[in-house]
Amino acid sequence: MAEAALVELREISKQFAGVKALGGVSLSIRPGEIHCLAGENGSGKSTLIKVMSGVNRIDGGTVLVDGKEEPALDPRRAIALGIQVIYQDFSLFPNLTVAENLSIGAELREGRRVVSWRRMRAHAEEAVRQLGVALDLDTTVEMLPTAGKQLVAIARALMAQPRLLIMDEPTTALTGREVEVLFGVVREIQARGIAVLFVSHKMREMLDISERLTVLRSGRVVAEGPIRQFDEAAITRAMTGAELDEV
Ligand code: ADP
Ligand code: MG
Known part of the structure; x- marks a missing residue:
């Protein structure tokens, strides 16, 4: 088998x-x-x-x-x-930064009530580093080209392991x-x-x-x-x- x-x-x-x-x-x-x-x-x-x-x-x-x-x-x-899915619309928060988009999912998943910005930032940095692409954490997502938004969505999905x-x-x-x-x-x-x-x-x-x-x-x-x-x-x-x- x-x-x-x-x-x-x-x-x-x-x-x-x-x-x-x-x-x-x-x-x-x-x-x-x-x-x-x-x-x-x-x-x-x-x-x-x-x-x-x-x-x-x-x-x-x-x-x-x-x-x-x-x-x-x-x-x-x-x-x-x-199982993680990246849908065609990416389901990101356009008015938030890359770092914020990456952090929100992780904090929600862990069910934390007190948000640690420093922890969130470190998580987001690690996710982008692992992707091996250039992605500015402080850019507002709506400013990114489609390919950039997609990378944010991928990084976010990967953070859920x-x-x-x-x-x-x-x-x-x-x-x-x-x-x-x-x-x-x-x-x-x-x-x-x-x-x-x-x-x-x-x-x-x-x-x-x-x-x-x-x-x-x-x-x-x-x-x-x-x-x-x-x-x-x-x-x-x-x-x-x-x-x-x-x-
Ligand atoms: P694909 O992703 O291969 O283009 P879909 O899975 O989106 O195809 O659609 C398959 C079929 O199911 C299509 O006929 C589509 O119109 C129909 N369909 C998909 N989602 C819905 C929905 N929520 N309500 C009604 N029909 C739907
Ligand atoms: Mg389809």
Whole structure:
């Protein structure tokens, strides 16, 4: 037997008011791997992420973490299990500084009533140092370019010491150079033993960064395996269903 998957989804289904967003999706994420989740717009990628983060209640199926069923997964439980998500909007406080954004989460997590600015500052400095990027702690977040905001969101997620970091379409608003920096950060995160689930619909990126790939189409898994089994044409076929003459 292989070692237990970090997160395993079995036959997950999810419906929104008549729309079948997920129709029996099975997927497993191994400890420490970079896994790409691909699919066209509307294929169910974000819905699946929100299942793993405990935001979406499922209609059917099973979520297992470390091989154990998690029947009552909610956001608090997901965070406690080491699952962190960086959503496309980053969910930062734009009017606060980088240091403040990084500190708030940590203080809330630790449930402290008395805020120690010095402690918070030290935590924030360490988080940025570990990322290995240049990020001024005293800049107001709204002044940062998208790539900078994203780094703040990544640093904040890492401060929670996750075992799985999920990034929903992280490259959408980045330049080519920024994507390179991001991929450097992702590899660094993996080097620390953290698994990364990377959502994308760009072929080149998937082939560059991921070790395993899962392709969703219309709420179902249509391809899955080690990245070396895929090339751009195969991924396109899986994503679009072109071989079935679907539109
Ligand atoms: P992707 O992230 O791959 O673009 P989504 O998971 O966002 O796809 O959406 C999958 C399907 O579920 C789409 O048809 C979308 O319109 C629908 N959907 C997602 N979230 C909701 C929601 N909160 N309410 C209603 N429909 C939703
Ligand atoms: Mg999405």
